[in-house]
Amino acid sequence: MNPIVLTRHKDTLVEYPAAFDGEVNDNSNLTSLVGSIVGQHKVCGGRLEIGSTSEIWNAIICRSCYLRVVFPKEVDTYGKLREWFAMMIKIKDPEVRGETIDH
Numbered sequence: 778m779n780p781i782v783l784t785r786h787k788d789t790l791v792e793y794p795a796a797f798d799g800e801v802n803d804n805s806n807l808t809s810l811v812g813s814i815v816g817q818h819k820v821c822g823g824r825l826e827i828g829s830t831s832e833i834w835n836a837i838i839c840r841s842c843y844l845r846v847v848f849p850k851e852v853d854t855y856g857k858l859r860e861w862f863a864m865m866i867k868i869k870d871p872e873v874r875g876e877t878i879d880h
């Protein structure tokens with residue numbers, strides 16, 4: 778799988794082969810992985826885990842450096858994750874990104 782850039786600071790998710798039976802690709806489902814490892818934090822080397830953090834949002838958390846990024850639950854594949862963060866990186870205002878809106 779191609780790496781997925783998560784933040785403007787170039788935090789990047791790369792495949793974590795030991796965690797999967799076979800490769801992941803952009804069509805691979807994320808929802809079924811809630812509570813488990815979804816990849817590795819490039820450069821940092823930490824495990825990236827996915828968690829359900831509210832009714833609407835999930836988060837990817839690095840178990841090494843504590844990076845935490847949120848995304849809507851409807852973003853349920855690696856491909857949608859790539860598209861979501863590519864879009865979010867272009868939007869600099871957290872309010873426009875929806876992160877400060879009280880759902």
Ligand SMILES: [Zn+2]
Pocket residue numbers: 818821822823839840841842843844
């Ligand atoms: Zn990390």
